[in-house]
Amino acid sequence: MNNFKTKMTPFLFIGPAVAILLLFAFLPIIVALVISFTDTNLVGLANYSEINFIGIRNYINLLSDGNFLQSIGNTFFYVIIGVPLSVGSSFLIAVLLHLVGSWLASTFRVIYYVPSVTNIVAIAVVWGFLYNQEYGLFNYLLSLVDIGRIPWLEDPFVAKLSLILLAVWKSNGVSMLIFLAALQSIPRSYYEAADIDGANRWQKLRYITIPSMSFATFFVTITTLIGWMQFFEEPFVMTDGGPLNGTNSIALFIYQEGFQYSEFGYGAAASFILFAFIIIATLIQFKFRNKDQSL
Template sequence: MEIVRKKAIKPSHEGKRPISSVPYVFIAPAVLLLIVFAVLPIIIALGISFTDMDLRGISNWANISFVGIENYRVLMADPIFWTAMYNTFFYVIIGVPLVIFSSLGAALLLNYSATKLFRFFRVIYYMPAITNIVAIAVIWGFLYNVSYGLFNQMLSVFNAGPIPWLEDPTIAKLSLILLAVWKGIGINMLIYLAALQSIPKDYYEAATIDGASRVQQFFKITFPLLGFATFFITVTTLIGWLQFFEEPFVMTEGGPLDGTISIALYIYQAGFSYSNFGYAAAASFVLFIIIIIATLIQFKLRRKQGEM
């Protein structure tokens, strides 16, 4: 009887399926690309940040010296770096909410109907996102011109004085934000539009029967169901604005008086204008840490909202 009981409880391996290597074969190219183009550059940049690499070091590695945390010490003592940090957070605090609300507003308007006119405006709103930044900068440079720009010409109709759009540090930052918001609405608008069209119409019909107004339907149905889309847009937009580079690089080159320089532009100037690659790598790693912290905060807030 004891022998029979032992045989009965003996584990059986007949139901186990062998581990297949097929999934790993399919994901291997993506993992390899991620390691080569994302992980390795981060590790290399971290290593370079502890050296004094410059153009001589690239041509001959013997000219590279290990300097420890000297680059970080000099970086923390550089007032221009802190100016770039302030400007970047200025861009983020104002630009990110403007992009999100503008994209949501445009999506709500364009979701009102599916006629040819509304489809035409969807294309119009999306076009800035795929237009070359240099072409945009040339056109907006004429618009911002103090003497003959369209914006100041329109203000002159109301007897308002000319505004130095790109000559005053604070106004120049706001001008670049306006340009970037106009350019960044398109992609986020499409994401919101897709999320809006995925909401079942039954919810709105039931709410209408219960007597809910359009405002109540928006805050009780539409906005909560756009939560994931809003989270995705917030994270990607925040990361993009922390790397704010193209607009100040093309329009102002960081001026006037370093009033529009961002961290990304500061890194570019340190690395490619002054050939101080070790110092630029240190600044880029600081930016990398800031982006990681901001992203983790967003995920933490999202997790708390999901638990409520």
């Protein structure tokens, strides 16, 4: 009996956490998967008899939906441009903060981290004024050097770049702290040995700093990639997917279909296509990570 109690004790401790995880994480995923094979909408929620099983019709319709295909293209544009900029700028900021004095580094750490914890609506209001085509600060500064007004949020292509700039600025804080922690964990003896061998700063960065931060870089890249594939807040509050659907992302498309148009089955199907993209991208990165470690 005592042996049984000893074996069951760990399960009593982890049981509540597992139950919450199953109830609020795995169960909704299963429900969403089931819904994605039906025509569930607002009428169906009021009367379950109105819900019909339609198989993979939602998925087939999505692959021929011009708005959804455009949102896929927009999302991949965000990922291709935004991920390298986010990871690279965060790494550069961390390296620069690591080189300066402790008081100055602490001050700028707070400055760079504040946007990450600031409400996106407040940020959108400020950046909306900056991007204003008629009276915005950016166009005013460009006018000082005789450059015409740029339609920051009015042209589909420029609007995507504008949202990327905003998102990179907002997201630098967390990644910067991870890189900074990795930098501070590198033993000083490595750099002292490099100084004895006559290595310059570039050589120390290339052969000591970057290889020693490989795991932190991998982690930041994975989390940043997943975040950009779920790009939602910036286009939602700044452009609502416009102009001409030019800034719509897959996550925003899911929100529009599921919560604005109440097409829950259609939106759920789109969410699982996004889920598949995220899984594939993550597996590819793990594949490259394993290859690098085996070399």
